[in-house]
Amino acid sequence: MNVIVGSGNPVKVRAVERALASAGYEPHVTGVAVDSGVSEQPYGDAETREGARNRARAAFDGCDLAVGIEGGVAPRDGGLWLVMHAAVTDGDDLAYGEGPALRLPDAIAARVEAGEELGPVMDDVLGEDDVAKKQGAAGALTGGIIDRESALRHAVAGALGPFVTEHY
Template sequence: MDVVVGSTNPVKKRAVERIVAEFDGSVTAVAVDSGVSEQPSSIEETVTGAKNRARRALEATNADYGVGLEGGVARLEQAPGVRLIMWASVTDGERIEVASGPSLRLPDSVGDRLEEGAELGPVMDERLGTENIAEAEGAAGALTSGLTSRTQALAEAVACAFGPFVTTHYESD
């Protein structure tokens, strides 16, 4: 199984590698445009970015599957505060699947900055005194004290988006 991920961010590649390793597959990374803002601010925009990345990555290669990962922020009606959200998309060129990773509430001061137009990675770097947290543990790792990480959270989304491609349970749909 040859898989291409539509990002050169090493965290996103590692997330896909964790899942594809179950199938002895290979993962390559290509830079593609998500077609959405640098900081998606809704579920719709985040899902659109993930789908665009999956399609564009597959079109740029001859892989079996294209994977797109997109992190965003959103307010959810049922949960307080601004939340970090993560979505994955997988396509084989004929169909496309999407799934979410976990979400977590961001500190109010971070959420306020994001609603003013800032991007999560730089805001977290400034707050924590780090550099390029988006290519390391991510906000998910920092805000859970390592109970999860950006890689692990994204890998969960990838696993769920890949599900319909690797099981027969969807064949009668």
Template sequence: MEIAVGSTNPVKIEAVERTLERYEPAVVAVGVDSGVSEQPRSVAETVSGAENRARRALAATDADYGVGLEGGVARLEGVPGLSLIMWGATTDGDRVERGGGPTLRLPDEVADRVADGAELGPMMDDLLGTAGVAEAEGAAGVLTAGLTDRTRALGEAVACSFGPFVTDTYEGGP
């Protein structure tokens, strides 16, 4: 099974490899445009970015599946503050399935800066005095003291968007 990932970010590639390892996938990274802003600011925009990445990665290759992953921020009904969200999309060229990863509330200082226009990854680097947090543990790892990290969090979005293709529970499954 060959899977095209719509990103060259090593964390996103590892999330796909780890999550789908039982299928022994050949994973190819494809740099594609998400078609959304660098910092998606709603569920709809984040999902759209994941869908675009999945479709564009598949279209650029001869892979069996395209997978797109996108992180964003959103205000969620019934949840105080601004939340970090992660979404995945998987396509086989005929259908697209979507799945969400973990969601966590951003600390007020972080949320305020993101609400003022900052992009989460670079802003976290600035706050922590680091470089490349988005290609390492990510905000999810920092904000949970390592209880999860960006790879595992994105892996959940991969599992939830890829699952319908490998179970007969959904119409169009294996």
């Protein structure tokens, strides 16, 4: 199975590889940088899902499946939440999935609401570089119980359902 991920981020590529491997596939997964067509810091579930869809469609190039993954923030239940959306296409059909959502601490949410991107805020808070390519905000905010890759893998798994089962 030849799969293209609409991102050069190795965490996103590994998330797709592991999602498909857990379903019994031995995929050849390639990451390709594409434009998400949304804000650098997607705001809201609709914009984050749109970014995932745009990435999947832009990445599709004669492969079996193309995957788009987008992380964003969304106001929910009186707070600002980290959200992860995925889209998968075979060139004809398109399906969506969502990973776990995590409420951002108030101090982090305030900085994001003021216009900063979550990735650099997390780098600053943790005193590290490239947190988004490592544990991600998900890892930091759950004490390592989940990390960015596993959170994204679950979003991808939800979007893969129609392509890997006959239940749809």
